[in-house]
Amino acid sequence: MGVKGLQYFMDCCCPEVCVTVNLRDMAEQHVARSPDTAPCSDSTDPTLVVDGMACLRHWYSCKNWVCGGQWREYMDVLQSWVEAFNSAGIRLVFFFDGVVEEQKRKEWVKRRRRVNGEISKIFRYIKAHEEQPGRELFCLPSGLATFTCFALRSFGQEVFCSVQEADYEVASYARQHGSMGILGQDSDFIIYDRKKSPVPHHGAPQGQMVLAVSQFVSSLWGREEEEPGHILQSMTLSAFHQELLERGICAYLLPGQEGLHRNEVSARPPASAFEKYVSPEILKACREKHVAAEGFMVYGVVCEGVIECSNTLEDEEDTELLPQALVYKPCRQHIYGLLLGHDGSAVDPPAIREWFVYPGNPLKEPDVVHPVSLPCGRPSLDSLWFGTGSNVSALRLTSFLTIFDCQEFSELYGTVDASLLAALCLVTYIVLQVQTVSQEDVDAYLSQVVCLSVKSPQDIRQIKLPFLSSRAVQLGSLYVRGLSHLLGANCASGCPLPNAALMPWHSFDGVLFHSKYLLAHSGTDKTVLLDSDSSCLSLFLHLREKLLETCRKRGRVLQSRPRHSATGQSHKTTTGPRGRERPTGWPSGGGERWKSRGEMTGAPRHGGGWRERAEESREQSDHDNRERLWERGGHRGGEMRGSQHFHHFYPECHGEGPQSTSHRPKQSRGRSYRSRGRYRLAPRWSEPPAPGT
Template sequence: MGVKGLQQFVDHFSPGVCVPVNLRIMAQQHLSKTQLVSTATAKSSPTLVVDGMACLRYWYSCEDWVCGGQWKEYISHLVHWVEAFTIVGIRLVFFFDGVVDEQKRPEWVRRRRRVNGEISKVFRHIKIHGVQPGRELFCLPSGLATFTRFALRSLGQEVFCSVQEADYEIASYAHRHGSMGILGQDSDFIIFNSAPYLSVAKLNLDKLTTVVYNQDSLCQILGLAVNQLPLLACILGNDIVSEERMQHIRSNAMAAYRRGHPYPGASKGEKVFAVAQLVRSVWGSEAENSGLIPQSLGLSDPDQKLLERGVHSYLLPGQGPLRGVDIQDVPPGTSCVMKRYVSPKIIKACREKHITAESFMVYSVVFEGVVECSNTMEDEEDTELLPQALVYKTCRQRIYGVLLPRDKETSTQVPAVKEWFVFAGNPLKDPEIVHPVPLSMSEDEPSLESLWFGRGPTVSDPRLARFLSIFDCQEFSLLYGTIEEDSLLAALCLVTHLVLQVQQLSLEDVDAYLSQAVCVRHRSHLELQRVTLPYLSGRAVQMASLYVRGLGHLLGANCACGGPLPNDALMPWQSFDGRLFHSKYLLAHSGATHSELLDDHTSSLDLFIILREKVLEACRKRGRTVQSRPRSAPEPHRSGNTPPGRYPPGHQDGWMEREERARAYQRVRGRRDEGKMRRSDPGGYHYREGSEGGGGGHQSSPTQQTHPLSYPHPGGGGFNHSRPSRMPQRGRPGHPNRRSFRLAPRWSHPSGPWS
């Protein structure tokens, strides 16, 4: 939620509302007050309730964000952030959005469309400049909110996932437990009659200072009582009551306000002052006594009910409901949509695990019958790679089939699940209706209840079998316990599924995915920070997000099957780093040897070859031929007004210098002779350069181009829109020039995220 225009009003036009505060001193004062009425225990420690969704943008301060996330570094930032509070005795409680209220779906859709437009600008910037754009186009890495919940739990923090509006649950928790404050960046918190609202945007972590928004001062400036603030918020507009629905009310309020203020615009924040004046004028004894929306507003019946619902959303438990308002007493998310198909024991466990942020996806399926996924870093202008929503659709259908099994005796058809997934070409007007697909398991397989609560080998093997079956990787069950880390088994499973689903993925792509999964385990976050890139590939950016979204599906499948793997093994910081993946992608497509991909590390190379052969063997069994399609360095796109060797507009690094860096990557390939030459690989596959996109890559003809909003079928051929290389071939005929390649620190990253 968020009140339209109120945050700017309190920040810029309301002296006395924003009060600087030292959180260390504030905690000491709060503790002194609470100890007067209760014994000083761990639970009485000063508690700060944190709006996790509002903090994500401030937590993720890593330099790289387009390449899929620098997850180990991000974890180190979370550790530092948490320690800054706990070291001074402040207890943190985190809340994250767990559901999307269907009444707010239109606002959710509007925001998703807006972010999609921003992502398109990011990819256009990468294509033109070859580097990451600045902060004005900053987008959170895909899956950040989901995995942050698990990261904070791993740090021993108390984390909650909402079953209704998260802002309401945050304010309710803070009010109920007498918390010292709410840390977030949402103007709704100054409307709730709860704990003090503290700004995360103005937080200085080193000094532990920020500003507190004084609700009493705001009321004094506006001439309102605290119980009148919800009506003010709804007329201004929020996620329940849109600005458009109350536009005529605000127009009348502005006209009345300006009659008393003959110089329009002279009063800063006049819209808020005008609505406050309106609320004062219509709030009579009738409204105060009955709690009804004043009839003098002259609203239509639908607008009246909408406004009542909006005002009611700010009333916390014990603060009294609005009499005469037709609103359900049971809060959203407490009733189970699929209760006819799932046992009460499953329902109870599902809700408990969701609230404590121990599971993913299962609550949405069982309780809501709705699954949504926000924006993903995908290039809508490049249709070669399928959107992640389509790549993992079969996985989700099987997950639904596990959670909602058919009755074997009655063969009752279970209901479909509604999906709201954001991708180019999806207008988001209505959800897609997706039917569960049951797994082909034997008759004596244990029930879902046995999978979730059973113990011993009789259920551990079926758990793993169902998990692997969701990704069509049943044969990998023999590898469980033999691969040194569960995260590698998860990576193997994910890469195999991707290659089976996306026909356009090549041997080089498989090498990039697997080599970084093997290498990232041995790199610290400081080492990963030093990985440098000569240029960015838009395709690699999308492939990185595709992988991270796949980890989310692995997590959902793991939770649905009773947890055959520890959830920690499925976290991105165990098997993925965006910067490292991008470097491996560029190396793999420039023809680097396997030894170079694995940093000349013998044991890592052996492990990589084993994993690679397992992927290729699984593909062979299913009739999938994985071919080599090395991609050349992209030809720089210059604007018509940029002379060669000059800087492109808005960029501070010489483009010609970046071209040299790109050529350095290209030279690693050791350009082969113009004649066709064969190369064998450990997987037993051979390719002939010049066929299937070898060398500069295959350029599709005009008739092969697809519409920007259409996608090739997963089983169909792909399109390679990369330009052919104009670089001269190097190396002796028949003997590639295999120079050892290192990611040298002397190559500085051409652009940081805040430039």
């Protein structure tokens, strides 16, 4: 996470070390001297090791970000960026943070709290102005780092997720493979392997100290005449500060460097701590998938016993919608149960420590979440991951669907596109977990995923939103976070669906969803909602009926709750910010109008926001942790009172396998974007590789 003030010091005291370079020329020079300087290089091409996390803000240059992400446009930007380097003959190797080391946890929490404050400002701005704030309040779309790994792999790039501090792995790889350089923005890279000390500095004492430390680091290579110990003594440090300096320097020693040995400061439990719950082959596969950026969630659960989730665009003042961490908690519990459940044993599976950022969580300690077995029992994880045959394929699909309480959808497998099946599972799960989700919300979700498949990137860029809804912003982020849970469930189940089908650029665009949300809540006719496309309309109605049928079986009845009306309809309008007309049914001032109509089904009846409620929930017993946190209390609008325990929803499992709001602008659709036939058939992606490889 860098050394505070070091970059500023370099800029002020050593400006000569910061230079502008031409990467194409630099690559040619590197190739010319590579036989002498990089004998261990595994490629003849000059290589840049890219710190992916440092580049995310540069890569996501799309205009609209608050609605959940413009994923197809982002893919185009990312691909163009990669091709620019490839055209210059530069090979790229990407590294992303795969873990948060415990010694960095306090700093991680500090940053997450700071971002929470910025998110609060974003929602206050949206509710006051009904538009996206400026770049000064920019926040990356949810899941951007996770899905960028898969995007880069789809472009044929080498991508790695770290198992310790990512900066250390970046520097280690660059040194071991004779790379041309590191592309990143972190002062750690100034310290790693700083072979030559700058010229003597006779300025301020602080500058002299930094240069003395630099000389000491250089001496650890064994290329200096002076011994490391002599340099330490010449710095006239106290015993305490000398030891502190030694430990700090050791943290930056790379493999193969001489002198002091790098301390292993990781507090993570060894993988062997879970060996009684999974086989050695599973442990090995978890690590390999994680390092290769092919998996999600399983490494943290099986090998670490801890997972984390960064900030999400959620309005802490809106108590109607549950935070995403709580919405998907039952899903995660079943994933944990699938991974760590132990059939025929009296030993309970270990609890998982969750560091999830959400309104009401002070992040003082992790949430302790217990695994919950699937209703039909825990299938053998080795069979799911390494088995073959039609029975195993059916078991993988059943396990995946059961995690989301959608096992009936197995009949759709192979008859609709895999991305549609995944989206239907996700929307159905959201409806079952969040009682305030309305029929209009479902129509928005399903219509956008159906219409996205027939829209070109140019079509999407032409969408103009009349105003923004803070609630739609939250629903968009909730959906994208759900895609990452689909990915985790798919990995845990042995990949019954191709991971590519779960990527957001196949089922979600923030601006398109927002436009569908505004149309659906204004009472727009379904034909208009589906862009007057009969094929899309037919598919939409088919998927919606499957969702409604599944919900009815579980006692969940969707209600119509339009949030505003279209111009000219029965609701009269009032003047909004900056003289705009705003429908009276539209929430203003933080959504107080809608909150005053009653709390969501199962929410606590007392006052207070999510912060107070979360504090109370953290004091519940372990048994209560297994219960859905929103399973208490009243109802409204004719909905079912209360709700069942999550695992009661499952029947007996079987083993069988599988813009304007007034008119639509004329769309120009290429042939490649038009589906054939009534429903899109068969997944477009090839079968996934054998599990465990």
